[in-house]
Amino acid sequence: MAERVFSSTYLSYGLLRYEPDHGLMFDISPDHAIGLYAGLIALPIALIVMRLMPARRAVPGTVRAAAILMAMAGAVHLGLVSTHLEEPITAALFVGNGIAYLVLATMFTWRWWRLASSVLIIATLLGYLAFIALGLDTPDQVAVATKLLELTALGLVLVPVRDELRSRDRAWYWAALATGLPLLTIFSGATIWGVDLSTADARHVHVGAVLQATNDVVTPEQEAAAAQLYAETKAAITPYEDWHAAWKAGYRPGGPDNLPSTHWMNDAYAKAGYVMDPRHPQGLVYANTRRGPVLLGAMFQMQHIGQFGPDPGGPLTAWHQHENICVTPLGLEFSLMTPFAICPIGAIDVSVAPMLHVWIVDNPTGPFAVDIDPRAVAAVRARA
Amino acid sequence: MSDGARPEAAFVLLLMQSTFWFAAGVSAFPFVLAGEPWMVGLGLASCVLAGLGSLLAAGLICRSRRARRWTLVLEWVCLGGSALLLLLPIGANRGPVSLMVNIALPLALVALLRGKKMRAAFSSHGASPTASAGG
Numbered sequence: 001m002a003e004r005v006f007s008s009t010y011l012s013y014g015l016l017r018y019e020p021d022h023g024l025m026f027d028i029s030p031d032h033a034i035g036l037y038a039g040l041i042a043l044p045i046a047l048i049v050m051r052l053m054p055a056r057r058a059v060p061g062t063v064r065a066a067a068i069l070m071a072m073a074g075a076v077h078l079g080l081v082s083t084h085l086e087e088p089i090t091a092a093l094f095v096g097n098g099i100a101y102l103v104l105a106t107m108f109t110w111r112w113w114r115l116a117s118s119v120l121i122i123a124t125l126l127g128y129l130a131f132i133a134l135g136l137d138t139p140d141q142v143a144v145a146t147k148l149l150e151l152t153a154l155g156l157v158l159v160p161v162r163d164e165l166r167s168r169d170r171a172w173y174w175a176a177l178a179t180g181l182p183l184l185t186i187f188s189g190a191t192i193w194g195v196d197l198s199t200a201d202a203r204h205v206h207v208g209a210v211l212q213a214t215n216d217v218v219t220p221e222q223e224a225a226a227a228q229l230y231a232e233t234k235a236a237i238t239p240y241e242d243w244h245a246a247w248k249a250g251y252r253p254g255g256p257d258n259l260p261s262t263h264w265m266n267d268a269y270a271k272a273g274y275v276m277d278p279r280h281p282q283g284l285v286y287a288n289t290r291r292g293p294v295l296l297g298a299m300f301q302m303q304h305i306g307q308f309g310p311d312p313g314g315p316l317t318a319w320h321q322h323e324n325i326c327v328t329p330l331g332l333e334f335s336l337m338t339p340f341a342i343c344p345i346g347a348i349d350v351s352v353a354p355m356l357h358v359w360i361v362d363n364p365t366g367p368f369a370v371d372i373d374p375r376a377v378a379a380v381r382a383r384a
Numbered sequence: 385m386s387d388g389a390r391p392e393a394a395f396v397l398l399l400m401q402s403t404f405w406f407a408a409g410v411s412a413f414p415f416v417l418a419g420e421p422w423m424v425g426l427g428l429a430s431c432v433l434a435g436l437g438s439l440l441a442a443g444l445i446c447r448s449r450r451a452r453r454w455t456l457v458l459e460w461v462c463l464g465g466s467a468l469l470l471l472l473p474i475g476a477n478r479g480p481v482s483l484m485v486n487i488a489l490p491l492a493l494v495a496l497l498r499g500k501k502m503r504a505a506f507s508s509h510g511a512s513p514t515a516s517a518g519g
Binding site for chain 2 (some may be wrong): 025026028036060061062063065066141142144145148151152155156159161174178181182185186189247305323324328330333334335336337338339340341342344345346347348349350351352353
């Protein structure tokens with residue numbers, strides 16, 4: 001079986017390689033999708049039911065909003081029961097939790113409603129975090145969205161309102177709320193992120209990159225096809241060892257030359273829609289050396305996100321797509337989107353159409369590796 | 385939602401949003417160690433914005449006109465920026481969490497704080513939260 005090893009032209013990829021998986025928490029797990037639909041359907045129903053309840057006039061709007069969010073969370077949990085019947089304990093927990101949420105959502109005039117709701121929400125939240133920390137489930141978009149609903153509901157349950165009969169409007173209470181809610185949110189996000197980072201998935205080879213699904217073991221035919229692709233590509237891009245020729249052909253550097261290497265892109269080839277054509281690779285990768293750019297390899301890229309290209313070499317030539325990375329124009333640096341789907345200020349969340357590299361220099365991680373080994377780049381730069 | 389509780393609901397949402405910005409700021413710092421110096425600035429800017437968001441949230445509780453105005457400006461900017469990113473073909477995440485945090489949350493804040501009644505509620509500087517107990 002061919003082993004996939006990856007490295008990168010970017011410095012920070014060294015850090016990213018420690019993450020074997022990235023993407024699950026940004027996906028919707030098929031068995032969780034029904035929970036999302038149930039939650040969305042519950043919203044208008046909860047609004048109508050709330051409107052029909054005369055008791056709603058006796059409570060502040062924050063309480064009503066919290067009750068609606070709790071009804072949605074309850075519907076999500078009940079919706080998940082049908083796809084978890086093979087896990088009786090999980091299914092029972094979903095049933096109990098869903099019913100508790102729905103019951104409390106209708107009992108908002110009860111004297112102990114705030115306390116009961118807070119306890120239920122916090123217990124549900126911590127229970128879920130323990131559940132995923134123990135490896136009993138993996139976080140996905142439905143789970144994160146539900147946790148955000150619950151955290152918002154918790155805030156609305158606890159926040160004091162001016163015209164309440166029993167006021168909790170005290171300085172210590174505000175301080176506890178203003179620190180406790182963010183801390184619980186950060187703790188939840190960190191746990192979800194930590195679990196996501198430590199969950200292995202064959203298709204998520206390193207952070208921010210998703211590999212094309214292929215067979216595991218290379219066949220002799222695939223090996224031959226990969227060798228042919230390599231030979232044809234190497235022959236076709238040899239003229240671009242002189243970067244002036246690349247410039248003349250329309251390739252332009254896509255970043256600063258103070259990095260170890262730079263991708264040069266050809267917009268015309270990208271727009272023309274060539275598919276893995278060795279004579280028209282959409283990108284070239286150059287090492288930045290004292291003597292100028294030195295060709296490291298070529299990069300084929302598809303036109304559309306999610307559209308993986310042909311894969312003649314099976315696992316040897318699997319395409320990869322970068323997803324949910326936060327890119328900043330400042331020095332072309334990037335980081336990762338948080339579980340809350342937010343990038344640092346000044347960076348934007350992007351995904352990049354699938355690509356396949358062909359490295360024509362000796363790359364320890366292979367001629368079609370997602371990235372080139374920094375040692376290979378360093379060796380090229382040292383020789384120049 | 386009753387007009388009296390709208391600033392408190394807005395406080396909760398703005399506090400949550402500030403927490404998300406803080407998390408994004410902190411998440412940038414490991415990349416500085418990995419050789420991306422500009423991420424320091426972005427991380428710090430995000431943390432500063434989170435701090436400002438928290439101050440605005442506190443201002444809403446105090447019924448500060450300035451806090452309401454700046455919150456509305458901030459949320460419109462967030463909404464416009466997020467909508468632009470979602471509409472551009474750059475592969476921005478369009479999952480439920482992204483839509484909740486980047487679209488629904490700012491939209492809810494704008495809906496909570498805009499309107500004549502809210503302008504009137506914030507027309508005179510309120511006292512501190514504790515001084516308004518039972519008021």
